[in-house]
Amino acid sequence: MELVEAIVLSVLAASTPLLIAATGELVTERSGVLNLGVEGMMIVGAACGFAGAWLTGSIFMGALFGILAGTMMSLIFALMALGLAVNQVATGLALTILGVGLSGLVGAGFVGERITPAVHLSIPGLTDIPLVGRVLFGENAFVYVSIALVVAVWWFLYRTRAGLILRACGDNHVSAHALGYPVLRIRTFAVMFGGACAGLAGAYLPLAYTPFFIPGMTAGRGWIALALVVFSSWRPGRLVVGAYLFGAVTILQLHAQGWGVGIPSQFMSALPYLATIVVLVLLSRARSGGSTAPAALGTVFVPDR
Amino acid sequence: MQLVLEKRAERSGTIALVSPLIAVGLTIATMVILFAILGKNPLLALHAYFIAPLTDGYSLQEIAVKAAPLVMIAIGLSLCYLANAWNIGAEGQFLIGAVAGSWIAVRTQGTDAGAWVLPAMFVLAAAAGALYALIPAICKVKFGASEILTSLMLVYVADLLLDYLVRGPWRDPHGFNFPTTAEFDPVATVPLLIEGGRLHLGAIIALLVVAAAAILLGRTIKGFEIRVVGAAPRAARFGGFKADHLVILTFAVSGALAGLAGIIEVAGPVGHLQPGISPGYGFTAIIVAFLGRLNPLGILVAGLFLALTFIGGEQAQIAMKIPLDVTKVFQGVLLFYVLACDSLILYRFRLVFPNRQVARGTR
Numbered sequence: 001m002e003l004v005e006a007i008v009l010s011v012l013a014a015s016t017p018l019l020i021a022a023t024g025e026l027v028t029e030r031s032g033v034l035n036l037g038v039e040g041m042m043i044v045g046a047a048c049g050f051a052g053a054w055l056t057g058s059i060f061m062g063a064l065f066g067i068l069a070g071t072m073m074s075l076i077f078a079l080m081a082l083g084l085a086v087n088q089v090a091t092g093l094a095l096t097i098l099g100v101g102l103s104g105l106v107g108a109g110f111v112g113e114r115i116t117p118a119v120h121l122s123i124p125g126l127t128d129i130p131l132v133g134r135v136l137f138g139e140n141a142f143v144y145v146s147i148a149l150v151v152a153v154w155w156f157l158y159r160t161r162a163g164l165i166l167r168a169c170g171d172n173h174v175s176a177h178a179l180g181y182p183v184l185r186i187r188t189f190a191v192m193f194g195g196a197c198a199g200l201a202g203a204y205l206p207l208a209y210t211p212f213f214i215p216g217m218t219a220g221r222g223w224i225a226l227a228l229v230v231f232s233s234w235r236p237g238r239l240v241v242g243a244y245l246f247g248a249v250t251i252l253q254l255h256a257q258g259w260g261v262g263i264p265s266q267f268m269s270a271l272p273y274l275a276t277i278v279v280l281v282l283l284s285r286a287r288s289g290g291s292t293a294p295a296a297l298g299t300v301f302v303p304d305r
Numbered sequence: 306m307q308l309v310l311e312k313r314a315e316r317s318g319t320i321a322l323v324s325p326l327i328a329v330g331l332t333i334a335t336m337v338i339l340f341a342i343l344g345k346n347p348l349l350a351l352h353a354y355f356i357a358p359l360t361d362g363y364s365l366q367e368i369a370v371k372a373a374p375l376v377m378i379a380i381g382l383s384l385c386y387l388a389n390a391w392n393i394g395a396e397g398q399f400l401i402g403a404v405a406g407s408w409i410a411v412r413t414q415g416t417d418a419g420a421w422v423l424p425a426m427f428v429l430a431a432a433a434g435a436l437y438a439l440i441p442a443i444c445k446v447k448f449g450a451s452e453i454l455t456s457l458m459l460v461y462v463a464d465l466l467l468d469y470l471v472r473g474p475w476r477d478p479h480g481f482n483f484p485t486t487a488e489f490d491p492v493a494t495v496p497l498l499i500e501g502g503r504l505h506l507g508a509i510i511a512l513l514v515v516a517a518a519a520i521l522l523g524r525t526i527k528g529f530e531i532r533v534v535g536a537a538p539r540a541a542r543f544g545g546f547k548a549d550h551l552v553i554l555t556f557a558v559s560g561a562l563a564g565l566a567g568i569i570e571v572a573g574p575v576g577h578l579q580p581g582i583s584p585g586y587g588f589t590a591i592i593v594a595f596l597g598r599l600n601p602l603g604i605l606v607a608g609l610f611l612a613l614t615f616i617g618g619e620q621a622q623i624a625m626k627i628p629l630d631v632t633k634v635f636q637g638v639l640l641f642y643v644l645a646c647d648s649l650i651l652y653r654f655r656l657v658f659p660n661r662q663v664a665r666g667t668r
Contacts, residue, residue, distance in 0.1 A: 080641060084648040085310055089391055090595065091644060097588055098637025104630030220461050227454045266469035273458040284449040302310050
């Protein structure tokens with residue numbers, strides 16, 4: 001049973017950054033913007049998050065630095081893709097290329113340093129409950145934030161007027177504009193939210209997942225988060241399922257080695273990436289009748305006055 | 306007061322020509338600020354980046370050596386992008402080409418295999434790159450899966466496969482446990498153009514690829530199809546051009562070129578297969594393709610320019626202790642400015658004063 005508990009705990013730990021980054025991107029895409037720069041925003045968030053925590057000695061400040069860094073990166077994207085109406089695919093790629101460089105530059109001075117990672121919650125009595133105690137009441141703050149975040153986003157999108165307007169921008173920006181809604185402003189906020197989430201997801205890696213920073217530590221998680229949004233059909237509920245499934249695949253490779261499965265570690269490490277491809281193919285195929293993507297996703301909008 | 310975009314009646318030809326130059330200028334201005342922030346003398350840094358590499362023969366050769374894979378990959382990518390197919394996994398296709406070609410080199414090591422080895426390595430590498438690129442292309446055409454994500458995921462898979470091979474079955478038994486194959490035999494090595502220099506046959510192959518692409522795009526129906534499908538998909542459908550076929554074709558060509566670039570890099574400057582054979586060629590080539598305006602000659606110039614930044618970056622690191630990551634920042638910033646300046650071809654900026662607009666509201 002301890003093994004099951006350990007697996008569940010490590011799956012949650014591996015899923016959390018995917019869930020946070022994908023939730024942010026889901027809001028961005030729901031507003032009609034395809035920001036492919038998640039990986040770039042995440043990796044800058046990781047470097048700045050670690051730098052912030054190391055300099056201030058506080059995990060909370062580190063997370064804040066990560067959020068700010070991700071948001072700043074997303075503003076560059078917003079300026080280009082919304083302000084200058086540049087192709088969103090190309091801009092997103094540019095953001096990732098820039099992010100990898102910036103992260104290396106910021107993080108170079110911190111390679112080899114260690115911090116005390118985020119503490120795990122411990123409530124006497126509750127955390128000690130066998131089986132579920134550690135899983136439910138013994139996580140670090142990031143895990144609870146990720147769940148609160150996805151619930152809040154669900155509520156915002158489907159239960160508030162602002163959420164309805166945001167979805168309208170993503171489905172038909174011309175109509176939303178005609179009704180008098182400031183499409184570009186709404187999209188800018190959605191992009192910034194996505195950036196903040198990506199920054200936080202990146203910061204999670206050196207602040208809670210490992211207690212140190214290494215260049216390129218996001219290892220494609222930003223791209224997997226993008227695939228998860230497709231997997232979820234742009235719905236927060238399915239996003240949770242998807243993120244935990246992917247976390248499980250990631251963990252499978254670690255445990256497989258522990259169990260002495262005679263497969264080279266590199267093949268197991270390739271699993272999450274291969275799973276992403278398989279999932280994309282299966283889902284896109286199942287949906288061949290009609291796409292569930294926001295109708296205006298990725299399209300340029302220049303308001304005519 | 307508000308800055309707004311206004312669509313031009315037609316593309317601005319003048320700006321289309323000068324926009325890459327504006328972008329380079331703006332990037333250099335940004336770099337001056339970055340150097341100043343890093344506490345380095347900007348003038349000396351710019352000299353190390355852009356002038357010093359051009360002043361000695363060894364660096365000039367090195368620029369051509371770095372430019373060759375960039376140009377080859379970017380030419381392939383430009384065909385994809387012109388046809389509106391987003392191959393961003395060239396890095397993976399490059400690695401798979403390197404792996405496939407190396408297989409022959411590893412298998413024939415120490416045997417008396419003849420001159421056929423290198424050509425066979427080239428053919429196998431190009432075929433492997435093409436097949437690898439066909440995975441995302443077919444997933445897109447048959448199932449509608451995003452080629453952006455699938456081609457990118459395959460980069461990580463290729464990276465892990467290479468890692469496995471050089472740590473496991475292909476590891477050099479005399480290599481002190483380093484993850485690398487043994488040095489390739491002379492018959493499996495790309496010949497040098499200058500005795501004792503660095504410049505190798507890859508540079509000539511890159512030039513041939515540029516020429517072939519220029520002919521394909523400028524003089525053939527296929528090239529015309531590619532451009533129409535990308536620029537005006539509806540018109541292309543009326544014209545009977547099949548976008549799906551072009552996705553497959555451009556991905557295959559692009560993958561083949563990336564794979565070929567991969568084996569040339571391994572059998573040329575590197576000399577053996579090991580992890581880290583690419584300093585991100587597949588991703589930098591995306592910048593090269595855009596900076597070169599998806600035009601073969603433009604790509605040649607852009608490839609040389611980005612190769613200059615690689616070499617200049619190394620020199621700046623040695624001479625002024627400027628971190629190597631500055632080069633990556635430089636390349637990212639450059640891509641942003643290129644894209645931003647392209648916006649000026651289609652739009653013009655105008656300042657709008659909201660109160661005046663109310664007055665004109667009834668127009």
